[in-house]
Amino acid sequence: MQDNARRQLRQLLGPENFLEEREDCLTYAFDASEGACLPEAVAFPETAEAVSEILAIANTHRIPIVPRGAGSGLTGGAVPLSGGIVMTMNRMNRIISVDTDNLQAIVQPGVITARLHAAVEAKGLFYPPDPASMDICTIGGNLAENAGGMRAVKYGVTKDFVMGLEVVLANGEIIHTGSRCIKDVVGYDLTRLFVGSEGTLGVITRAVLKLLPLPEGKQTLLAAFGAMEAAAQTIADVIKSGIIPTTMEFMDKHCIRAVTQYQDTGLPVDAEAVLLIEVDGTPHAIETGIKRVQAVCTANRALSVDVARDVADQERLWQSRRAIHAALGLVWPRWEEEDIAVPIARVPKMVRRIDDIAKETGAFIVCFGHAGDGNIHVSLAPHDKNTPHEALTQARAAILKDAIALEGRIAAEHGIGLIKRNQIGWNLDAPTLNLMRQIKGLLDPNGILNPGKVFPSTLTCSAPFGH
Numbered sequence: 001m002q003d004n005a006r007r008q009l010r011q012l013l014g015p016e017n018f019l020e021e022r023e024d025c026l027t028y029a030f031d032a033s034e035g036a037c038l039p040e041a042v043a044f045p046e047t048a049e050a051v052s053e054i055l056a057i058a059n060t061h062r063i064p065i066v067p068r069g070a071g072s073g074l075t076g077g078a079v080p081l082s083g084g085i086v087m088t089m090n091r092m093n094r095i096i097s098v099d100t101d102n103l104q105a106i107v108q109p110g111v112i113t114a115r116l117h118a119a120v121e122a123k124g125l126f127y128p129p130d131p132a133s134m135d136i137c138t139i140g141g142n143l144a145e146n147a148g149g150m151r152a153v154k155y156g157v158t159k160d161f162v163m164g165l166e167v168v169l170a171n172g173e174i175i176h177t178g179s180r181c182i183k184d185v186v187g188y189d190l191t192r193l194f195v196g197s198e199g200t201l202g203v204i205t206r207a208v209l210k211l212l213p214l215p216e217g218k219q220t221l222l223a224a225f226g227a228m229e230a231a232a233q234t235i236a237d238v239i240k241s242g243i244i245p246t247t248m249e250f251m252d253k254h255c256i257r258a259v260t261q262y263q264d265t266g267l268p269v270d271a272e273a274v275l276l277i278e279v280d281g282t283p284h285a286i287e288t289g290i291k292r293v294q295a296v297c298t299a300n301r302a303l304s305v306d307v308a309r310d311v312a313d314q315e316r317l318w319q320s321r322r323a324i325h326a327a328l329g330l331v332w333p334r335w336e337e338e339d340i341a342v343p344i345a346r347v348p349k350m351v352r353r354i355d356d357i358a359k360e361t362g363a364f365i366v367c368f369g370h371a372g373d374g375n376i377h378v379s380l381a382p383h384d385k386n387t388p389h390e391a392l393t394q395a396r397a398a399i400l401k402d403a404i405a406l407e408g409r410i411a412a413e414h415g416i417g418l419i420k421r422n423q424i425g426w427n428l429d430a431p432t433l434n435l436m437r438q439i440k441g442l443l444d445p446n447g448i449l450n451p452g453k454v455f456p457s458t459l460t461c462s463a464p465f466g467h
């Protein structure tokens with residue numbers, strides 16, 4: 001970074017909000033994926049105007065800018081591949097308003113997702129997107145990744161709850177997309193363009209989010225199965241039965257055992273797979289929904305179907321789901337994760353294919369995820385120290401290709417980022433990918449926003465961690 005740019009940024013932000021020491025920069029070199037790369041500085045803007053001025057300086061001096069929320073991303077989106085500045089949004093963390101008359105919240109990007117849940121629920125309202133990382137991740141990161149979560153089966157993902165955005169463009173211009181109106185056809189839907197753009201098109205500085213009335217209640221059910229396929233078939237059959245549960249999560253046997261080893265939450269360790277299903281709504285809707293789900297589980301030869309006794313019991317069951325990442329990390333320190341989606345009715349086929357791929361490649365594969373919406377998380381680890389890394393690479397490629405063959409997607413909710421940038425063309429045809437490139441070129445002609453992400457690239461880390 002040129003000295004005069006550094007001087008301008010120091011003057012603009014002050015020493016509190018512009019860190020340049022290597023020790024400070026180290027903390028912002030990585031996210032929750034594997035890569036780590038040192039930025040040259042870290043900026044903490046407190047207003048959209050400050051974001052705008054930083055971007056104007058960066059654009060003039062061609063300094064890469066990597067927006068960052070909490071760094072919980074799993075695809076390297078917040079890793080500063082080309083050095084430059086990590087722009088951390090966590091000091092813009094105000095819930096500006098919760099509007100109970102219009103069912104909306106206006107928030108800054110650094111708000112932690114669970115904090116927004118608590119704030120709106122205190123007023124009898126509901127913000128459904130609930131990534132498993134909700135205690136740490138930010139709304140800005142959720143918007144940029146179009147994050148999903150467990151409640152996506154019934155309610156959808158982040159994009160379904162965004163009405164409008166304030167975004168700062170690469171040249172420093174501040175734009176406003178959408179509005180506070182449910183019906184709004186004034187111009188192109190730019191809101192959807194920025195949601196899921198992974199920090200490559202602009203920096204989100206404010207969002208108008210749609211809220212719902214808080215459901216009256218909810219009930220959780222745990223069903224254990226003697227075969228993975230029976231669990232997968234149950235998922236498809238529940239949806240076919242006309243019930244849309246709030247969540248429908250599954251774990252395979254390896255996952256059940258890893259979680260139990262990490263924290264004994266009472267999962268049936270002898271089962272080949274379990275489904276955790278939640279139904280919400282009025283007491284009548286819950287009763288009818290749970291009965292119908294129980295019947296589908298029984299018809300698919302569930303070994304046991306247990307309904308949570310009380311709220312504490314429900315929490316215990318969900319705790320087991322939220323513990324998966326930590327549990328897998330403890331049992332297999334070197335695991336890699338895939339995040340695919342297939343149409344819901346094809347989950348059983350995909351699960352069968354993943355089992356075959358494990359046998360064909362010799363990779364050790366663990367499956368879990370939000371299968372009720374067709375999203376399967378696949379964790380891969382070496383079987384033992386003799387398993388070549390090539391086995392994992394082969395297995396990952398085969399999983400993506402088989403998902404595509406079932407009309408699925410190679411990224412469901414974790415984004416493309418750095419990790420899948422060279423596979424994006426497997427899912428998108430050339431003209432579509434080219435149009436996306438042109439949009440990027442139009443909004444960020446100097447390529448300063450999150451370089452090396454989303455699009456195929458050979459760009460590697462300019463300052464690997466530790467060098």
Ligand SMILES: Cc1cc2nc3c(=O)[nH]c(=O)nc-3n(C[C@H](O)[C@H](O)[C@H](O)COP(=O)(O)OP(=O)(O)OC[C@H]3O[C@@H](n4cnc5c(N)ncnc54)[C@H](O)[C@@H]3O)c2cc1C
Pocket residue numbers: 031032066067068069070071072073074076077078089109130131132133136137138139140141142143144145146147148149150198199200202203204205325413414450
């Ligand atoms: C244990 C664990 C569980 C997870 N579970 C889920 C899950 O259930 N569902 C799910 O969808 N994801 C999940 N994730 C992934 C991750 O938490 C989400 O992608 C989340 O949305 C990232 O938010 P963040 O604030 O950490 O963003 P970061 O990781 O900091 O950034 C993510 C991307 O967003 C960009 N960005 C951040 N803020 C802005 C902004 N204001 N403007 C423009 N771009 C911005 C960054 O440049 C980067 O490309 C999980 C991760 C972990 C570690």
